[in-house]
Amino acid sequence: MNLTDHPAKDNCPFISPDGQTIVFLSDRSGNFEIFKMNIDGSAVEQLTFCSVTKEHPQFSPDGKQVMFLKDYREKTEIWIMDQNGSNQRQLTSNDWRDERPFLSPDGKHITCAEKVSVNGRMLGVIRMMDADGKNDVEITAREDRDENAAWSPDGRQIVFQRVVNGNFDIYQVDVDGTNLIWITHHPDWDGWASFIPVTEEGEKQ
Numbered sequence: 001m002n003l004t005d006h007p008a009k010d011n012c013p014f015i016s017p018d019g020q021t022i023v024f025l026s027d028r029s030g031n032f033e034i035f036k037m038n039i040d041g042s043a044v045e046q047l048t049f050c051s052v053t054k055e056h057p058q059f060s061p062d063g064k065q066v067m068f069l070k071d072y073r074e075k076t077e078i079w080i081m082d083q084n085g086s087n088q089r090q091l092t093s094n095d096w097r098d099e100r101p102f103l104s105p106d107g108k109h110i111t112c113a114e115k116v117s118v119n120g121r122m123l124g125v126i127r128m129m130d131a132d133g134k135n136d137v138e139i140t141a142r143e144d145r146d147e148n149a150a151w152s153p154d155g156r157q158i159v160f161q162r163v164v165n166g167n168f169d170i171y172q173v174d175v176d177g178t179n180l181i182w183i184t185h186h187p188d189w190d191g192w193a194s195f196i197p198v199t200e201e202g203e204k205q
Contacts, residue, residue, distance in 0.1 A: 020038065139176075
């Protein structure tokens, strides 16, 4: 089913927890801005209005807020706003690029990847912070290129992709940075991992 039919670029859709609303990016207003619409594609509404590039909008677990990235001056910072576009506020202000932030299942924490270039080599480290941007800590070591973290449904583990000597593999780590597990061992690209929720009966959702 085609939900949007517009000559502009519509991408990065994210469905609300109640399954009734979608937030997405579109350049239909000239810049990439955040929009929302009903699950059937109706009632499209623009939420952000500025020339700075936006990325990766996502609903909070309670559906009341939308977190996103703003990309400017070769940096990206994490922002959050109410689901109607009001009360926009900046959560991070760093000297590095914050990439692919994700809220924990309980909405209390955020993971993201910090990207830095050291002597021409791109490094990445998985970070975790409170939902208000405070108490920012490193979860993985600043040795390789760690990126694209995703939470387990119970909020106890994080999976991410690590790039070592040009090869991408999937790793898992506890949220306190312990119990690092190397999951995939393959010469081809392995990335963008996520957990599959399972019901009490053991059926995949």
